[in-house]
Amino acid sequence: MSAIITGLLLHHHEPMHFHASITPNKKKWHKAFAAIYCSRAFLSTTAVAVVVDHHLSHLVKNKNLLQLSLLKGPHGVAAALKTNPLHGITGDDQDLAARKTAFGTNTYPFPPSKTFLHFVIEAFKDPTILILLACAALSLGFGIKEHGIKEGWYDGGSIFVAVFLVISVSAVSNFRQSRQFDKLSKISSNVLIEVVRSGRRQEVSIYDVVVGDVVCLNIGDQVPADGLFIEGHSLQVDESSMTGESDIVDVDIRANPFLFSGTKVADGYGKMVVTSVGMDTLWGEMMSRISKDDTDEETPLQSRLNKLTSSIGKLGLAVAFLVLVVLMIRYFTGNTEDENGVREFNGKRTKADDVINSVVGIVAAAVTIVVVAIPEGLPLAVTLTLAYSMKRMMADQSMVRKLSACETMGSATTICTDKTGTLTMNKMMVTKFWLGKECFEEGMNVGRSVVELLREGVGLNTTGGVYASDEWVEFSGSPTEKAILSWAVAEMGMDMEEVKRGCEILHVEAFNSEKKRSGVLVKRDHEFHVHWKGAAEMILAMCSHYYDLEGNKKGLDDEERLQFNHIIQGMAASSLRCIAFAHKQSDEMNLETEKKIEEDGMILLGLVGIKDPCRPGVKKAVEDCQYAGVDVKMITGDNVFTAKAIAVECGILRLGQDLDGCVVEGAEFRSYTDEERMERVEAIRVMARSSPLDKLLMVQCLKRLGHVVAVTGDGTNDAPALKEADIGLSMGIQGTEVAKESSDIVIMDDNFASVVTVLKWGRCVYNNIQKFIQFQLTVNVAALTVNFVAAVSAGEVPLTAVQLLWVNLIMDTLGALALATERPARELMEKRPVGRHEALISNVMWRNVMAQAVYQIVVLLVLQFGGEGVFGVSEKVKNTLVFNAFVMCQVFNEFNARKLEKRNVFEGLHKNKLFVGIVGVTVVLQVVMVELLNKFADTERLNLGEWGICVGIGALSWPLAWLVKLIPVPQRPFFGYVCFKRWRGA
Incomplete structure (x- = not known):
């Protein structure tokens, strides 16, 4: 009934016919429909649409076969929706606009994104920030009380400003990352x-x-909306996403024609008419009840770095506590003096306000040490580098679905790739045709009866289609189907509509990766015919006869079967995919009793050779992977000869190479014992005639051997291997929705060269994070050590709370931004893969950190204890020199961090304008802090000579880094091996 309303709504100018579909309430409904129809203006369009949506959507959701039968089944609903099962809707702008207005769009409201305020509040939840704010408030209050508003706000106010800057930068960074991910x-x-x-x-x-849309469904497709099955064969749907059950559901026009949005096609093919979209679907109802998860995705490396941050923070907390205890003891025992040399604490003679103010200052100094010690820049560096890399990878035709894939790809040791569409262009063309023992490359001079059978075999046993207009012909379907259809139209003059009109399809065996063939049983002129199409050697094995040029049937003895095998191997050796066609007359009773199409005693119709050329640049990409120490293995469903030919053309195999153990067939690999597979899997370069199980077995074996495995795939059959792999890479053009959902990264152009780009970016992400860890650890070790030694020996910290907060801001945030945006360099592909068990903090990094940290500690302590005498300056100028020299050391050391091992730290610097800009901004801000914000930063202006001293101290880190990198390091981790053992891994 609702379907009739729909028809009226969309095409009210056509006459109504109610008699076929009136329910028991026919008088009531009839009057309502007549009122709506007679209005002609459809003033209540919205109300009508609501009624239609309600009834149609509930019909499908409730699987109401009785109501569907009253509407003359799926075809009756399609007719009322003004949809032709063969030609679909008109699809013009007016038609689409009317349907969207009436029934809505196929969209779901995305959960609201987190606001900027949310991230500000999250930043305020940091306990150290809260303690600093409390200290700042107390310092501000006592400062104003003692010195008045004009000068008393400096200490407390400066801490407030510094904390505000830290919170702002952190919130902005996290907010931008959240928006990017959304x-x-x-x-x-x-x-x-x-x-x-x-x-x-x-x-x-x-x-x-x-x-009203007619949607074509093939294996692996996602059902885009709720609807009804109108035609197709052997369609099976995985409804686990809706029901939670793993059972596969058969779809049939009589017993179960209902299809639901979000489900996946597991087998067969068909067409459906859409009855509900968007929030009116069953999937839409589920989406409306799901609230956005408050937890953000955390990558494995982020998790490891958070543990590292936590441990360093605990160390900083211990140092801060010791500093607090030492400073408190020195203060209350009268061992600290103010700027005028007067003891700050004189027992009862000291004012309570002065005591509280001094204690607050000591607590603030201790808390600030914790703030500096906690390297919150590590997670920030991961966030920044992932966000930057994801954006750049998108421009390089790679869409990241899971953040963890970015970093894991940098550790990949093996890539298992499929052939079609990845190594090859997936633009197929029939270049050879064999009938009997005769080969045709252009034109066909064969018997009419054979041509008719070939037209049937091509036109009926296909999931593709032909659309012909007066000016051009368009083919649809898979690349293989399109190649065969275009050949049949061009060489045999096939008219697909005419072929279909003369035959009735009774049963279809859909193609899948296990059978590697498809079959169809048809009825023509009261006779039953079977057609099979598929992998040549498999179809040949089903045949007992073959047709010659005149259409005569000849027996296929062992000698002739061997000749056909040689033909197949010859085409395969020329990189041709060989597809065979077979036919026989059949007995319908076989279908009724066994529910399957006959497979024995077939007659070979012919063989076609389909050329799928290798992609330009794929050989270079494979060589780049091999040069980088990444093993490339090709896993394909083609026969062993085609697989070898393509592998040689792509550079996976080399001419003259000993192929013993390098090339296997899936059946052979499957027959190995577990021990044999583990022994031989690393040597395998090509696996031919593979099944999904073979691919999965190979991935599992490689992972057990410690490899980090990346897998490319485009079919539903690839989903298990994509999920099992450390990094699943699906194809964006030919990939099914099941494959894409099972993957971590989608290669938008289906090109293996893009896989290499992903590998480069993965290594770049890992390398950039290592650079920042090295840089951050140097800052932390130097700051903690200098403040602790000074506090214990002199009773004061040379770096004040505001200064440490400033260092924390520019080193954590700006440093992370500078080092996280380094682009992939050629040197990254010159190293062996990091692998699964490499230490995150390598020996090279420890060597660099300790060298720079020791240098900074020595220089700063010399300035702290001897600066006044050596340079003849006041204590405040000396403290400013310590602060300024410390910052300059970090600025110059940032250049050193760009290259962990190379001595030339300026290589490629001109290409990274962002790095140069950030360093420039850091220097400018430091000049402002020292020269203009004296009261805020508790600094004294420096003359050119003093600035030269600070810059010189920082610049000495360059030759030091050059010399240190000459020192060889052992392979086994020698420092922090036990402490950091749990952070080892990819």
Whole structure:
């Protein structure tokens, strides 16, 4: 009934026919429909749409076969929706706009993004920030009380400002990262769906599917909306995403024609008419009840760094506590003096306000040490480098679905790649045709009866389609299907519509990766015919006869079978995919009793050779991987000869190479014992005629041997291997939705060269984070040591709370931004893979950290204890020199951190303008702090000579780094081996 309303709504100018679908309430409904129809203006369009949506959506959701039968089944609903099962909707702008207005769009409201205020509040939850704010408030209060508003606000106010800057920068960084991730999430959910409009198959965004659309479904596709099955064969759907059950559901036009949004096609193919979209679907109802998870995705490396941060923070807390205790003891025992040399504490003679103010200052100094010690810049560096890398990778045709994949890819040791569309262009063309023992490359001079059978075998046993207009012909389907269809149209003059009109399809065996063939049983002129199409050697094994040029049937003895095998091998050796066609007349009773199409006693119709050329640049990409120490293995469903030929062409195998153990077939690999597989799997370069199980077995074996495995795939059958792999890489063009959802990264152009780009970026992410760890640890070790030694020996900290907060701000945030945005360098591909068990903090990093930290500690302590005498300056100028020299050391050491091992730290510097800009901003801000914000930063202006001293001290870190990098380091971690053992890994 609701379908009739729909028809009226969309095409009110056509006459109504109620008699076929009136319910028991026919009088009531009839009057309502007549009122709506007679209004002509449809003033209550919205109300009508609500009624239609309610009834149609509930019909499908409740799987109401009785109500569906009253509407003459799926075809009756399609007719009422003004949809032609063959030609779909008109699809013009007016039609689409009317349907979207009436029934809504196929979109779901995205959960609200976290606001900037949310991240500000999160930053305020940091306990050290709260303690600092409390200290700042007390210092501000006592300062104003003692010195008045004009000068009393400096100490407390400066801490407030510094804390405000730290919170602001942290909140802005996290907010931008959240927005970036939300944006990428929306892009990843925008998939292409094949629909039929005006008789033409075309791809549209899932968001543009409308009620009434005829959607084409193939294995691995996602059902884009709720709807009804109208035609197809052997369609099976995985409804686990809706029901939680793993059972596969058969879809049939009579018993179960209902299809639900979000489910996946597990087998077969078909068409559906869309009845509900967006929030009116069952999936939409579920989405409306799901609230956004408050927890952000945390990558494994972020988790490891958070543990590292926690441990360093605990060390900083212990140092801060010791400093607090020492300073308190020195203060209350009268061992500290003010600027005028007067003891700060004189027992009862000291004012209570002075005592509290001094204690607050000591606590603030201790808390600030904790703030500096905690390297919150480490997680920030990961966030920044991942966000930057994800954005750049998107421009390089790689969409990251899971953050962890960025960093894990840098550790990859093996890439298991498929062939079609990844190594090859997936632009297939039939270049050879064999009938009997005769080969045709252009033109076909064969018997008419054979041509008719070939037209049937191509036109009926396919999931593709042909759309012909007066000016051009368009083919749809998989690349293989399109190649065969275009060949049949061009060489045999096949008219697909004419072929279908003359035959009735009774049963279909859909193609899948296990069988590697598809079959169809058809009825023509009261006769039953079976057609099979698939991998040549498998179809040949089903045949007992073959047709010659005149269409005569000849027996296929062992000698002739061997000749056909040689033909197949010859085409495969020429990098041709060989597809065979077979036919026989059948007995319908076989279908009724066994529910399967006959497979024995077939007659070979012919063989076609399909050329799929290698992608330009793929050989260079494979060589780049091998040069980087990453093993490339090709896993394909093609026969061993085609696989070898493509592998040689791509550089995976080399001419003259001993292929013993390098090339295996899936069946052979499957037959190995577990021990044999573990022994041989590393040597395998090519696996031919593989099944999904073979691919999964190989990944599992490699992982057990300690490899970090990346897998490329595009089919539903690849999903288990994509999930099992450390990094799953699906194809954005030919990949099914099941494959994409099982993967971590989507290669948008299906090109292996983009896989190499992902590998480079993965290594770059890991390397950038290591650079920042080295840089950050140097700052922490130097600051903690200098403040602790000075506090214990002299009873004061040379770096004040505001100064340490400033160092924390520019070193953590600006330093992370500078080092996290380094782009991939060629040197990254010259190293062996990091692997699964490499230490995060390498010996090289420890060597660099300790050398620079010791240098900074020595120089700063000399300035602290001898600066006044050596340079003849006041204590305040000396303290400013210590602060300024410390910052300059970090500025120059930032250049050293760019290269962990190379001595030339300026290589490629001109390409990273952001790094140069950040360093420039840091220097300018430091000049402002020292020269202009004296009261805020508790500094004294420096003359040019004193600035030269500070810059010179910082610049000495360059030759020191050059010399230190000459020192060889052992492979086994020698420092912090026990402490950091739990952070080892990829």
